[in-house]
Amino acid sequence: MQASFPSIRPVIMCGGSGTRLWPASREAFPKQFAPLLGDRSTFQETLLRVNDPALFGRPLVITNKAHRFVVERQMHEIGIAGDVLLEPVARDSAPAIIASSLHVASHDPEAMVMVLAADHMVLDPPGFRAAAAAGRAAAMQGAIVTFGIVPAGPATGYGYIEAGEITAAPARRVARFVEKPDRATAERYVAEGFLWNSGNFLFRPEIVLAEYERNDPESLAAIREALTRANRDLGAPVFDEDSFLRARKTSFDYAVMEKTTRAAVVAGDFGWSDIGGWDALWGITAQDQHGNAARGDALFTDSEGCYVSSEDQLVTTLGLKDVVVVATRDAVLVADKGRTGEVKGVVETLRKQGRSEASHHARVYRPWGWYQTLELQDRFQVKRIVVYPGGRLSLQKHFHRAEHWVVVRGTARVTVNETVNDLTENQSTYIPLGAVHRLENPGLIDVEIIEVQTGAYLGEDDIVRLEDAYQRA
Structure with a gap:
C-alpha cells in the first residue's frame, strides 16, 4: 500500500x-x-x-x-x-x-x-x-x-x-x-x-x-x-x-x-x-559545432567556445576563443569565459565610481509597467512608456518640465487638471509645466506611449505625487 x-x-x-x-x-x-x-x-x-x-x-x-x-x-x-x-x-x-x-x-x-x-x-x-x-x-x-x-x-x-x-x-x-x-x-x-x-x-x-x-x-x-x-x-x-x-x-x-x-x-x-556565471549559462545553452552559444542576434566567424547575449543589436565575433560578450541597451561586457566569476568585482568597481549601470538597467520597472529612456540631452528627454492593463501612474505634477505624450498602442486614459480623455493610437496630448496629470490603462492590452519632456531639469525626483494606487504618495 x-x-x-x-x-x-x-x-x-x-x-x-x-x-x-x-x-x-x-x-x-x-x-x-x-x-x-x-x-x-x-x-x-x-x-x-x-x-x-x-x-x-x-x-x-x-x-x-x-x-x-x-x-x-x-x-x-x-x-x-x-x-x-x-x-x-x-x-x-x-x-x-x-x-x-x-x-x-x-x-x-x-x-x-x-x-x-x-x-x-x-x-x-x-x-x-x-x-x-x-x-x-x-x-x-x-x-x-x-x-x-x-x-x-x-x-x-x-x-x-x-x-x-x-x-x-x-x-x-x-x-x-x-x-x-x-x-x-x-x-x-x-x-x-x-x-x-x-x-x-x-x-x-x-x-x-x-x-x-x-x-x-x-x-x-x-x-x-x-x-x-x-x-x-x-x-x-x-x-x-x-x-x-x-x-x-x-x-x-x-x-x-x-x-x-x-x-x-x-x-x-x-x-x-545555479547559473552562477556566464560560463555556467554557456554550458546549458545549445551550442553549434564549434561550441559557440548565443541568446539574441549573433554571428560567429572563426570562433570557438564563445557565448553571446544581445538584447537589441547584432553582435559578431571574429577569431575569438572562449570569450563572453553580453550587450544590453546601456552596457557591454567582454570577458574571458574562464574569468566570468570575477564579474562581481567589476560591478563593485562601478559602484565605487558612482555609475548607475552597476545597479539599474536602462529599462526601469514600476508597479504599473516600465519606462526606458531613448534619448537624453541638455533640455529634452524622450522616453518609451508601457502601462500594463489596469495600471495607473500616480496623480502628479512637475515644477521644471512639460511633457508631450503620443499614443502608439492601446487606449490611454489621460487626466490633465480637470479634463479626462481616452486617447488611441496616433493621438497626442500636451502636459503644461505644473499641470496635475495622470496616465492610466483602462483596456485589456498594454498601452505604449512616447513621451517627450522639455525643461530646465529632467530628473526623476521632479515628481510631486498627489495620489498613488501603490501607496508611494
Whole structure:
C-alpha cells in the first residue's frame, strides 16, 4: 500500500542581486526575473516546476519589498497564484527560510516545506519532481533533506556532499559538507561519489524551527516578532524592520545544515544549474559545432567556445576563443569565459565610481509597467512608456518640465487638471509645466506611449505625487 504524505509547500527564495551575471542582472532587476535561457524567467520556470497539485501546495514567495510588483506581475503572466512575504532588508537565507517556515506552520500546519532558489535552472522538471517525491519519507521521519546533484564533472564552483548510510531510501545521511574545492580535490570527490550541493531543502517546519531554537534562540525570537508586527502593503505582509534586523544575518547552510544531526541527502540528476556565471549559462545553452552559444542576434566567424547575449543589436565575433560578450541597451561586457566569476568585482568597481549601470538597467520597472529612456540631452528627454492593463501612474505634477505624450498602442486614459480623455493610437496630448496629470490603462492590452519632456531639469525626483494606487504618495 502506497504511503500517504501531506502536501509540500514550495518556498521560493526570490532575493539576491545576481551580480555575477551583470549586465543582464542588476540589483534593481536581478537575474531571477530575466529570461536567460528561454522566453520565461528562472523565477517563472521555478513556479511552473512546482505547479503539480498532486505533490505541491500553494507556493510561497519571499522577496525584497522593492521587487514585490515584479513578482506579482510575473506570477500573473503564467497564471499561478501564491502567497508573498516581503523582506524590508536582506538578512541572507537563514532568516528568510525561518520566517517562511513560521508562516507555513501557522497557516498550513500539516504541510512540509520545500525551499527552492528562484534563480536556479532545471532542465528536467519531471526528474526534479521525482526527486522531491523520493525525499518525502525521510522528511516525514524528521530529516532535513537536501538534494545532491550527480556531478557532470569535477566543477570547482560548487560545494560538495559526502553521503553516508541509507536512512529512508533513497535518502542517505549526510556524512559531511565540504566547501568549494580546487581542481584536483574536485576530481577526487567525483571519483569517490560525492554530490554537488544544490542548496534546495525539504523538511517539516517544526523540525527546522526546533533546530534554529537550539542554535540561535535570539534570532528566532526576533523573526517571530518581525512576523507578528508585520505591516500589510496592499495585502502582502512586510516584516517589521527593527525586529528583522535583530536576526543574525547568516546562511541556512551555516546556521542549520552544518550543525544538525538530521541532515539527509537525496541524489538527483535533473539538469540542475545555479547559473552562477556566464560560463555556467554557456554550458546549458545549445551550442553549434564549434561550441559557440548565443541568446539574441549573433554571428560567429572563426570562433570557438564563445557565448553571446544581445538584447537589441547584432553582435559578431571574429577569431575569438572562449570569450563572453553580453550587450544590453546601456552596457557591454567582454570577458574571458574562464574569468566570468570575477564579474562581481567589476560591478563593485562601478559602484565605487558612482555609475548607475552597476545597479539599474536602462529599462526601469514600476508597479504599473516600465519606462526606458531613448534619448537624453541638455533640455529634452524622450522616453518609451508601457502601462500594463489596469495600471495607473500616480496623480502628479512637475515644477521644471512639460511633457508631450503620443499614443502608439492601446487606449490611454489621460487626466490633465480637470479634463479626462481616452486617447488611441496616433493621438497626442500636451502636459503644461505644473499641470496635475495622470496616465492610466483602462483596456485589456498594454498601452505604449512616447513621451517627450522639455525643461530646465529632467530628473526623476521632479515628481510631486498627489495620489498613488501603490501607496508611494
